[in-house]
Amino acid sequence: MFRAVYLQKTDAGTIADVRSLDESALPEGDVLVSVEYSTINYKDGLAITGRFPVVRTFPMVPGIDVAGTVESSASPRFKPGDKVLINGYGVGDFHWGGLAQKARVKSDWLIPVPKTFSTQNAMAIGTAGYTAMLCVLALEKHGVRPEQGSVLVTGAAGGVGSISIALLAKLGYTVAASTGRIEETGFLKNLGATQIIDRATLATPGEMVGEEKWAGAIDTVGSATLANVCATTKYRGAVAACGLAQGLDFPTSVLPFILRNVTLYGIDSVMAPYAVRSEAWERLARDLEVDKIEAVTQVLGLDQAIPTAHDILAGKVRGRVVIDVNR
Ligand code: NDP
Numbered sequence: 001m002f003r004a005v006y007l008q009k010t011d012a013g014t015i016a017d018v019r020s021l022d023e024s025a026l027p028e029g030d031v032l033v034s035v036e037y038s039t040i041n042y043k044d045g046l047a048i049t050g051r052f053p054v055v056r057t058f059p060m061v062p063g064i065d066v067a068g069t070v071e072s073s074a075s076p077r078f079k080p081g082d083k084v085l086i087n088g089y090g091v092g093d094f095h096w097g098g099l100a101q102k103a104r105v106k107s108d109w110l111i112p113v114p115k116t117f118s119t120q121n122a123m124a125i126g127t128a129g130y131t132a133m134l135c136v137l138a139l140e141k142h143g144v145r146p147e148q149g150s151v152l153v154t155g156a157a158g159g160v161g162s163i164s165i166a167l168l169a170k171l172g173y174t175v176a177a178s179t180g181r182i183e184e185t186g187f188l189k190n191l192g193a194t195q196i197i198d199r200a201t202l203a204t205p206g207e208m209v210g211e212e213k214w215a216g217a218i219d220t221v222g223s224a225t226l227a228n229v230c231a232t233t234k235y236r237g238a239v240a241a242c243g244l245a246q247g248l249d250f251p252t253s254v255l256p257f258i259l260r261n262v263t264l265y266g267i268d269s270v271m272a273p274y275a276v277r278s279e280a281w282e283r284l285a286r287d288l289e290v291d292k293i294e295a296v297t298q299v300l301g302l303d304q305a306i307p308t309a310h311d312i313l314a315g316k317v318r319g320r321v322v323i324d325v326n327r
Pocket of ligand 1: 040041042043127128131154155156157158159160161178179180181199203220221225241242243244245246247267268269270312313315317319
């Protein structure tokens, strides 16, 4: 038997509880992982509360992040005792995920935990950090350089936002942080931001093109904020868009793209090819000061996963939440 967060679909919506399940209930897969840590990301909040239909089949064990030790493997790539992680690939939405003490998964989804990280470190980073790195890689590959000016991060006090700030600052960029929590100025400056912007100044539709402020940007909130970010990005600059915390609309014009030659990169972590994931994790091992991320991470037990899912959608979570599934 193992403990898990369990989601069921009813006429009244999604119901979540923590219960014991038999190992025989686990889905198909060639590797059995003894899970040590998972996380609560925004998407886990949507899944557990049922606020948005991210879960494709029920019953579901949520948790888009998994880190633990291989217990048994029918794949030659992994052996018992290996430390492994998964981000996305549909776990937690169409295949049972990491908010459980066991996970049976496809070996193709597993990434070895980089040697410099513990399994807890790997989940402090989690999908948020891996996505932040995908955004940074998009800006780097575009040619955004520190000497070209500031890089803006929106949704700054959240998971993707806070790790983006830490990564950009370590790489020598000047970082501006947009937040609705001005009281978190100290937290954001400790991560490496030098300019704090009230997110209210970006949240409503503005000029189609405005003052050129940003050499690049990482946007986690979408909607009018993303439109305003594109409108104030410098000539030939780039914006990496990964989120929808404000909304999934995008009320913009073509002007930033055809007058300013701004490039908008879409970032998807869920189905990113294996080589892209490996590159991101190698760069995280090289460029992320993991102590900084551990300092903004709370570690909670499995029973706290459901209340924390509600908190993250209410914008009450700062930094990262790791779930110790054995606590
Ligand atoms: P968090 O909840 O940790 O962070 C989101 C942040 O957005 C909040 O902390 C808050 O920052 C800001 N925010 C919340 N509500 C609003 C609002 N109404 N208007 C403007 N800003 C708001 O979530 P994550 O970091 O886990 O994820 C961030 C986003 O990125 C989510 O939309 C998520 O779905 C998406 N995502 C996408 C991925 C992909 O593969 N494309 C992968 C991972 C995440 P503050 O308080 O500082 O204003």
